[in-house]
Amino acid sequence: MKNIGSIPIHAVTALDKSGQPCTVLVANENPLTVFMDNHKIVTLMTLGTYPEALAIGYLRNQKLVETWQTIKSIHINTENETIEVHTAQAVEPNKMAPGMIKTGCGQGISFNIHQLPNIELPPLEISQTLIYTLLETLTQQNEIHRQAGSVHSCALCQAENILAFVEDVGRHNAVDTIAGLMWLNNWTGEDKIFYTTGRLTSEIVMKVAHLGIPILLSRSGITYKSIEIAQKIGMTLIAHAKGQRFLVFNGEVKSMPK
Amino acid sequence: MKNIGSIPIHAVTALDKSGQPCTVLVANENPLTVFMDNHKIVTLMTLGTYPEALAIGYLRNQKLVETWQTIKSIHINTENETIEVHTAQAVEPNKMAPGMIKTGCGQGISFNIHQLPNIELPPLEISQTLIYTLLETLTQQNEIHRQAGSVHSCALCQAENILAFVEDVGRHNAVDTIAGLMWLNNWTGEDKIFYTTGRLTSEIVMKVAHLGIPILLSRSGITYKSIEIAQKIGMTLIAHAKGQRFLVFNGEVKSMPK
DSSP, X not given: OTTTTXXXXXXXXXXXXXXXXXXXXXXXXXXXXXXXXXXEEEEEEEOOSOHHHHHHHHXXXXXXXXXXXXXXXXXXXXXTTEEEEEEXXXXXXXXXXXXXXXXXXXXXXXXXXXXXXXXXXXXXXXXXXHHHHHHHHHHXXXXXXXHHOOOEEEEEEETTEEEXXXXXXXHHHHHHHHHHHHHHTTOOSTTOEEEXXXXXXXXXXXXXXXXXXXXXEESSOBBHHHHHHHHHHTOEEEEEEETTEEEEEESOOBOOOO | OTTTTSOOEEEEEEEXXXXXXXXXXXXXXXXXXXXXXXXXXXXXXEOOXXXXXXXXXXXXXXXXXXXXXXXXXXXXXXXXXXXXXXXXOSSOGGGSOTTOOOOOTTSSOSSOTTSOOOOOOOOOOOBHHHHHHHHHHHHTTOHHHHHHOOOEEEXXXXXXXXXXXXXXXXXXXXXXXXXXXXXXXXXXXXXXXXXXXXXXXXXXXXXXXXXXXXXXXXXXXXXXXXXXXXXXXXXXXXXXXXXXXXXXXXXXXXXXXX
């Protein structure tokens, strides 16, 4: 993958409404084919900045790898745009239930919507002041989006600290990359806040729930199913969070004293 | 599916930044499990307004059904949120290549990015005036988005006429639904313009190319890979199209006389 690790932006020439050429920055989008124990699992289209974390996080969120300790080795091949993950698992991916590898964006869900897992998230407090602080800090980090647009961001926050900030062409890629970084850095979820620029659809809520993170904050909107799931598992859901505005759809936010 | 066919919006109570309750409209998101010839193919999370077209379009875009004539019957079961498609195909889904059913949003692509199909799109002219007319008309149609947000829209246009307008919680669902409507209505692609509010990532470009549609117009941004693909197959790519602005990344748009 020629652009892995490099700045994932190209300058291209577009024509404006008057037919005049202008230079526009656009985000990279490259294939990354993930192999697990010599079986081809998936080809992801990605910005390419965190291939290792994306591959691990994808396998984690698809429940193809149970624990971080199961992973024996990870090898990135930049020439043929592949990443090979070797595990100590007994079950090989091709022996798993057919159709198990399914994915988000309303395009095949990876969990059973009728059987919510027995997740009960730990309580974690969040205040209006902390939301404002996080939004302010996060705005300064979305470098690719500012330059080229067409990417979504996710962040993993612990109180006012941004532990990880990831931009990618797909909102699910960004979530999966955070999941991978959590394993790579041995971060647990119970005291974290998950931020995304993407909409809070059911699969994003479920992925964040499986990471054990009790607070989910989004710049965008929300679906009804997400609220239903959050109510069941005790997740604080904050959407439309931008500047000095936000809406709390489940849980509570400590207001500033008047 | 309780909400199929009904208005896919719920009124919920959220708390604003001061902790005051307010009523907010949010979009539905319900599972739709697609069966083909008694095999479970996928569970899609959808707004639920076009279940038939979504299921057919999904099977079409995943190349699980080759032609519209192959489909013998479609049965929607609203109780258990399933749709059953029966075909006259010899190949059963479980006999297909493993891992074949993959999906978008940068989360597993359904085509081989290294082997672009031998598509050469027919030429189709578009003018600045037509773009403005379409954008103006399309703005009046996004009813769910205006009320509840959190949905993407796609439209199929023929000159200044909007043949179909679809909103859904996932941008891929909306594209797939248009693909289904094209089969249901016997519409071909060569004289059509495809509009989406979503970003022009490689998989959207490929899906529209496979529908035989030569012009792709987006309200949002674009990736580098999309431009590369469009250049190869001769697709006119127009992004950032909003109000009186747009940028042409491949092909050309006839400007208004000065």
